[in-house]
Amino acid sequence: MPAAAAEQPRKPRPLWLTSAITMIAIAAGLIAIEVIDNLTPHHDLDANGIEPRQVGGLDGIIWSPFLHGDWAHLFGNLGPGLVLGFLLLMARRFLVVTGIVWVISGVGVWLTAPAYSITIGASGIIFGWLTYLLIRGIFNRSLWQILIGVVVFLIYGSVLWGVLPTDEAISWQGHLFGAIGGVVAAWHLAGRDRRRRAPQALPSSGVGL
Template sequence: MKKENIGQIASDFKTQVVILASFVAIMWIVEIADFVVFRGGLDRFGILPRHEIGLRGILLMPFLHGNFPHLIANTIPFITLGWLVMLRNTLDFWIATVTIVLVGGAGVWLFASPAYHIGASGLIFGYLGFLMLRGIFERSFAGIALSVIVGSAYGSLIWGVLPGRPGVSWEGHLFGFLSGVLAAYFVSRKTKSVL
């Protein structure tokens, strides 16, 4: 491997670490502030379906969590799946993230139950949908292999798109997953058009 290639890989990895660390740092800072200063009051900035004020939650939902166990449960899958999304191209992460936040958030706002919906799990399920379907859309060996690996490691999460435990936004999971699939379709078309 050429020295320039190693340098590019190291540079890309550093960028990816900074992006993921920044997202996670914001989530933790917001939750600490919510716990210490606002006593849980920031949760009302989540998505409130079919209320105009709830539209702001489309952008804010991934950064708000109900408590520290909720945030801890989301941190590792966010880092792992987020990094796998950007593994081939960091731009894929941004396309997937914007699509999941906007399209998935709009789905929650339009169709979810009337309560505040918060948490990064919509993004996590979106990344899961992206990774599981991208290889199929691309019809590439590497993409399908990654889809199989992600499906084996995280496939059991898929049941989270169905109604289950009270207080868990299964709608956020469902619309996150579906918007991740949509993002995978967009990215696979972009990749094919470049080839």
């Protein structure tokens, strides 16, 4: 009996497909959370947002990006979020950028938001994604990334007005500090990449002259 033919190695999934599936999964998770929140008597999940300058409100930094006031709030974030998140995944910078933006945006809201308020929503992270994609090419000195930033700006640049205190119902603090987080992430990653590319110094022979 002839030996069975060796199985062909499975081809890796294309990056664009993995990125798209990841963002669809994130969107599905946020929608599921909103469904659960709407099934609670008084939208109880929304009480887990960021409570400024309250020690008990610090955990809201973790939970707030998952929570939204209503369906309009959620889908308003999902629109740009799906596109910007996809671009970050394609750039292989999603986790680091998101982590930096998440912390800076959340802590900024906790320090500066109005007393007795509760801040929820993923818009702070989305602003950080946006500013990272806008300016990373400058820090990286990459013409290609600058061109991508220009296209992103033409599509979503008007969103940046959200860093200004134009509406009491909108957390401009989250937007502002999220945008700052995106700049910090671009600066940090560009510096890290340059250090990795720099040639290692040759060890000295130890022989004096």
